[in-house]
Amino acid sequence: MIQLSYSTINELILEPHTWLCKQLELPRRTTDAMKEGKLAHRIIQDHVSGKVIDPRLKDIIVKFPIVEQPTFNTAGEEIPDPATHFVVKINSEYSVHGYMDGIDPENKRFLEYKSSSTPWSIGKFYNLVQWKIYALSGDYKEAVFITSTRDIKKVAKYSTPILPKHKQDALDFINRGIAIIEAGDFSYKGTGKSWNCNYIGCPFCSV
16 A cells, blocks of 8 residues: 655655656755754644653643654654554555644644744644644544744744644645546746755756
């Protein structure tokens, strides 16, 4: 079975040739902003789980008892946390999986966190398909969004009830990606390096 993720599908839709890069297991670029965002991610998750309360997040009182707790192997490579992992079967050939930022089983809600140079708006979160895919994985009633600058100086929190429309949006998105794979056209139609491809040494858009 072919297992897809939100990021893989999103890249596939924006730039189909990235699917080939993934199959070639090409390395990906990382930036300082990505590293800062990952650190902010950890701070937020430690705070909402109650593990390490951060005074900069004093207005964030929502709690998620289950958050990602990655470990590392002897080579220093991160091992994803199975406690927040989900897999949803789409059909006989494809499934979608992901890792939630936080889960509150008792209140049937999950967390989605994003960092940036400025906090996300509720509209930007609402248009994001990622959390809608997560909603497919269980009987969740609410999605909670937390966003901040990467230095945690500006923070915002939003939430939305999960509706059938959100799950349908997710399925439409997933099936759109599957259709591209099934069609088999991964040609690059642009010129020069694509902004939607961050694979190092991509043989399709780096020439």
